[in-house]
Amino acid sequence: MSSPVPDPVRDRQPIPAAAGPSSPVPSAPARAPFARVLSGIVPYLPAAVPAVMLIIIVVALVHASGFTNFGLQFFSLHFDPPVDQWGIAVFLIGSFLVAVPALFFSMLFGVGLAVASTAYLPKLVTQVLDPFVDLLAGIPSVVYGIWAFIIVAPYFGSTVEPTIHAYLGFLPGFSGPTQSGGTGIMLAVFILTLMALPITTLLIRDSLRAVPKDLWESGLALGATRWEVVRRVAIPYARRGIFSAAFLGFGRAFGETVAVAMVLGSATVLPSSVYAIGNTMAAEMFELLDSAYGNSQFLAALSEMAVVLLIISLVVNVVGRRFISRLYKEQVAGL
Amino acid sequence: MAADLSSTANSILFDRSARTVWRIGFDRWIGRLLPLLFLVAIFPILSLVYYISEKAVPTLTWNVITSTSPYGDHLGVAIVGTFELYLFATSLAVLFGLFGGVAVAEFLPESAANWVRTSANLLVGTPSVILGYMGYITFCLYFGWGLTFEAGAVTMAFFMTPYIFRTADLAFTSVPxxxxxxxxxSGARPSQYILKVGAPIAFPQILTGIFLALAIGVGETAPIVLTTTASVLVPQNLHSPVTVLTALIWENYAQAPSTGLQTIAFQAAFLILVIVLVLNVVVRVISTIYRKRLEGLYQ
Amino acid sequence: MSGTGLDMGPVLSVRGVSVRARKVERPLLDQISIDFAPRSLTALVGPSGCGKSTFVRTLNRMVELTPGLRVGGQVLYLGQDIYARNVNPVLVRRRIGMVFQRPTVFPISIFENAAFGLRLVHESNEEIDRAVAQALQRSGLWEEVKDRLDEPALSLSGGQQQRLCIARALAVRPKVILLDEPTSALDPAATQRVESTMETLKEDFVLILVTHNVGQAARVADRVAFLHSGRLIEVGPTADILERPKEALTEQFITGRFT
Known part of the structure; x- marks a missing residue:
């Protein structure tokens, strides 16, 4: 090897940060200038893979949407392809209608599960119980979908929805008729809660585990109960992780496609109550791409909807990942 | 402050004021009730596994799994399709993900690496239906491949690449x-270091990444359904239509309860569950071995 | 051992306390008995691993937080066994406060840190204001922070944070304060301020100081107890222990002939 004095500091960055990717690798032997530049670039090229993929996605969707077609009418409530009405508001609102309650429940249960794991249960017990929550992430969404559609929906239609109607019927949104056979907003929220739960629980659990032991103990040493330490010390300390959990859990619920398509009922009008059917952007896009074949206007409208979904997902992910300190989170599928 | 000794001790250590009783009682009950929340996770899993097994297992014969009969009452076509499509997609994803991940970990300056890592994270956070649209627009329409095996496999490779990319990156960055x-x-070139030193250390973690990507990918439905056409035959070549297990479930789910098509959907769901479970177990086993090895490395 | 001359009994009386870890033959603490009189500062010294930290953690039942440890014997607080069945550790810890090796301020404001223990029991705001001011004065921090009580506690220096932790323990009006190597993470100047705080506090509290630094024990303690391998080897007035130790082990430790 030719390089005389190897410098260990150099290893992490063979090229100083100031130099661009076109500079040669320091250890490259002297060659013709062009070959040197080329051999300097080649090792970096594969690194661009994710960035290039992201660009391909954006370009493909934006190109297919054209973006000049619809203007403000795009955000109207009126979606009716045969008469050229392409308002996506019904689906945009529908996405929020199922994702927000699902996020609420998965955060509620996620905080509870994470607190139970970190503050109350002995380690041996959590080692048995925690994997069950993680397992929820491994179940494919189409399997959730068929289970929910065939098994859970009839139960929702016959028992859960009438019961809720009987007790909460006085609330706005809970008074509507319950004749959708169980499919609809409520079932979608149920399934999405299960699907977002492993993400929220894992992130909150990790951030509570990151609270220093000294801090737990000093709280207890002041005569606080475990709950008081959780509420007044651990949760404030872990707030960034909890914040991330909310965003990434929302991203999961908002973008979920197949399970929602199977249980939400594919309506193109705004749902009138929690028992009514509706649709989300992701599910609508998934179901309608077939129909768009050979209809450029239709495909453009769906692609524009995809752009809106993509923008929302990117924003949610960028914000949600800001406070995750680790390089990546791999333990749960889809994180 | 307090002077009278033992009465003070008793009044504090046996404080029964409403506030104290509430504080201690609340903590105690929270500690008993919160663990019950695990039922929220455990009960659906048990229900799901039980009912899917109940609908699938009694009629799930060896013939159902192996026969490639074209009449939609056997799983052979979908199983072969799944195997071939994911073999193709995984190979592509490993190719891109591995080279990309190693390049980021070993060559890229930190500032640029963070941009690339962010985009990998964003790809993982992108809804799969968006990947399906990208595949449809780019491969099926723009490249003119149509709804074929190749379009589905490349789209799926797109979906799996960032997962493998991230583990390859992580595995090489965490070499001690x-x-x-x-x-x-001691004078090794970067390429020598990567092949002779880094790769053996990083290998188990990369392997878990590949299996994890496969476990996630094989459960995906939307990208495949949007970029392929269902087929009653096993794929003949890259331009063939293809059916995979998840797509089969989607095509069949809404059939009336008693028809065989719905039973086939449940059998496919059962198989997918088993495949995903096995892959997850493999991931856990490899990462356990890997952890032991890495611990040995630090001693 | 009697205290420093007051006619009251001991505040804290340790009777034959042992701590055992599951599946470990040798106890972590072996039959320790010692009394702590009011208005005294006792330093616990000994080589690392001798059980000093475990010992102070038995005095406010913090030891129970470590899974797998069993405590035997009695710890009497004003005559009442704190390990008795009907005594709740939450209440024990309000009378027996603790300060840790590293400053452990909470990620909230300076004022809220000091008020933490009081907020738990719904005291009135005027009372909390008064108690916080008093506690900060006694810990010697008041002059430095009185104009910025609403700033985050993490903006303080390490030494200030440690004195805030002392103030936080004082604010709930305990009788006993356990100090587990409170200066081990501090620089010499901050150490000196914490030591002078300890000297004023011993006028009113029972202080029990764990230290690996015999010099610190000599500077602040009335009484030194020497622990070795989980056993209490010797206890006596500081001067006696440092200058005329009775036990060979103690002498070896004082004169630095073992670690």
Missing amino acids: APIREAALG
Whole structure:
């Protein structure tokens, strides 16, 4: 090897940060200038893979949407392809209608599960119980979908929805008729809660585990109960992780496609109550791409909807990942 | 402050004021009730596994799994399709993900690496239906491949690449610094270091990444359904239509309860569950072995 | 051992306390008995691993937080066994406060840190204001922070944070304060301020100081107890222990002939 004095500091960055990717690798032997530049670039090229993929996605969707077609009418409530009405508001609102309650429940249960794991249960017990929550992430969404559609929906239609109607019927949104056979907003929220739960629980659990032991103990040493330490010390300390959990859990619920398509009922009008059917952007896009074949206007409208979904997902992910300190989170599928 | 000794001790240590009783009682009950929340996770899993098994297993014969009969009452076509499509997609994803991940970990300056890592994270956070649209627009329409095996496989490779990319990156960045420095310090070229030193250490973690990507990918439905056409035959070549297990469930789910098509959907769901479970177990086993090895490395 | 001359009994009386870890033959603490009189500062010294930290953690039942440890014997607080069945550790810890090796301020404001223990029991705001001011004065921090009580506690220096932790323990009006190597993470100047705080506090509290630094024990303690391998080897007035130890082990430790 030719390089005389190897410098260990150099290893992490063979090229100083100031130099661009076109500079040669320091250890490259002297060659013709062009070959040197080329051999300097080649090792970096594969690194661009994710960035290039992201660009391909954006370009493909934006190109297919054209973006000049619809203007403000795009955000109207009126979606009716045969008469050229392409308002996506019904689906945009529908996405929020199922994702927000699902996020609420998965955060509620996620905080509870994470607190139970970190503050109350002995380690041996959590080692048995925690994997069950993680397992929820491994179940494919189409399997959730068929289970929910065939098994859970009839139960929702016959028992859960009438019961809720009987007790909460006085609330706005809970008074509507319950004749959708169980499919609809409520079932979608149920399934999405299960699907977002492993993400929220894992992130909150990790951030509570990151609270220093000294801090737990000093709280207890002041005569606080475990709950008081959780509420007044651990949760404030872990707030960034909890914040991330909310965003990434929302991203999961908002973008979920197949399970929602199977249980939400594919309506193109705004749902009138929690028992009514509706649709989300992701599910609508998934179901309608077939129909768009050979209809450029239709495909453009769906692609524009995809752009809106993509923008929302990117924003949610960028914000949600800001406070995750680790390089990546791999333990749960889809994180 | 307080002077009268033992009465003070008793009044404090046996404080029964409403506030104290509430504080301690609340903590105690929270500690008993919160663990019950695990039922929220455990009960659906048990229900799901039980009912899917109940609908699938009684009629799930060896013939159902192996026969490639074209009449939609056997799983052979979908199983072969799944195997071939994911073999193709995984190979592509490993190719891109591995080279990309190693390049980021070993060559890219930190500032640029963070941009690339962010985009990998964003790809993972992108809804799969968006990937399906990208595949449809780019491969099926723009490249003119149509709804074929190749479009589905490349789209799926797109979906799986960032997962493998991230584990490859992570595996190489977490090679212990002293080992790295020793190798490069003793005059090894970067390529020699990667192949001779880094790869053996990073290999198990990369392997878990590949299996994890496969476990996630094989459960995906939307990208495949949007970029392929269902087929009653096993794929003949890259331009053939293809059916995979998840797509089969989607095509069949809404059939009336008693028809065989719905039973086939449940059998496909059962198989997918088993495949995903096995892959997850493999991931856990490899990462356990890997952890032991890495611990040995640090001693 | 009697205290420093007051006619009251001991505040804290340790009777034959042992701590055992599951599946470990040798106890972590072996039959320790010692009394702590009011208005005294006792330093616990000994080589690392001798059980000093475990010992102070038995005095406010913090030891129970470590899974797998069993405590035997009695710890009497004003005559009442704190390990008795009907005594709740939450209440024990309000009378027996603790300060840790590293400053452990909470990620909230300076004022809220000091008020933490009081907020738990719904005291009135005027009372909390008064108690916080008093506690900060006694810990010697008041002059430095009185104009910025609403700033985050993490903006303080390490030494200030440690004195805030002392103030936080004082604010709930305990009788006993356990100090587990409170200066081990501090620089010499901050150490000196914490030591002078300890000297004023011993006028009113029972202080029990764990230290690996015999010099610190000599500077602040009335009494030194020497622990070795989980056993209490010797206890006596500081001067006696440092200058005329009775036990060979103690002498070896004082004169630095073992670690």
